[in-house]
Amino acid sequence: MIINEALPDKDECTGSLRNVLDALSVLNGKWKIALILSLVQSSKRFNEIQHELKGISPKVLAKELKDLELNDFVKRCVYPTTPVSIIYEATDYSRTLKSLIGELSAWGEQHREKVKQSMRKQS
Template identity: 50%
Template structure:
C-alpha cells in the first residue's frame, strides 16, 4: 500500500537523519567532550596561557591530565603550544582562531548549566 511505502521512506529518512545527528554529536564529543576540555579553553580565553596558570584556574585537574588534554586540544586544532628557547625555556599555550567556533557551544552550555543548577536547588537536591 502507498501509505506503508511512505512510512518506510519516512522511517529510512528518519533513521538517516538520526544517524547524521548521532555522528555529529559523537564527533563534537570526541573533540571537546569530557570533564576538562571546555574548562581549559574557557580558562585560556580568560588569559591563562602557561601550564601552571591553566592548572590553577581549572580546579581539580592533575598535571598529567592537563598535559594529555592540552595535547588533544592541539591535535584538534583548538590551541597551539609555543616554546621559547632561553633559560629557562618558556612554554605558552595559545588559542587558535578555530577555538572561537566554540563560543555558541560554551554560551549554550553556560545558560543550560545555570538553569539546571537552579532546577536542582529548587527541588531541594544538591
C-alpha cells in the first residue's frame, strides 16, 4: 500500500472503469490472451494451437479464434493447397498487448501459490 497517494476522483474512476470494461469486452474469457500470446510467438495451424493450449476444446478454440479475428487481433490466412491450409497469425494490433501480457505474466508468477490455493478451494 502506498501511503499519502491521492485517491482518484470520481471522473477518473469512471473513465478507468469504462476503459477496463472496453478492454475486457474484447479480451474476456479464459483463452483469448493465451491464444494471442501463442500466435505472437509464431503463426500456427488450428491443431498446433490446440496442442499448445492443453484443455481447450475444438469448439471453444474455433469460437475464440473467430472472436479474435473479428476484433483484429488474429488474421486467418487461407492457402489454396490440397488440402486447403489455414494458418492463424497475430496482427500488429495484437502486439499492442505486449506490456499488458507482460504485467499479467509477472503478476501470475508473483501470486502463483495464492492462485493455486484458490483454485484448490473451488474444486
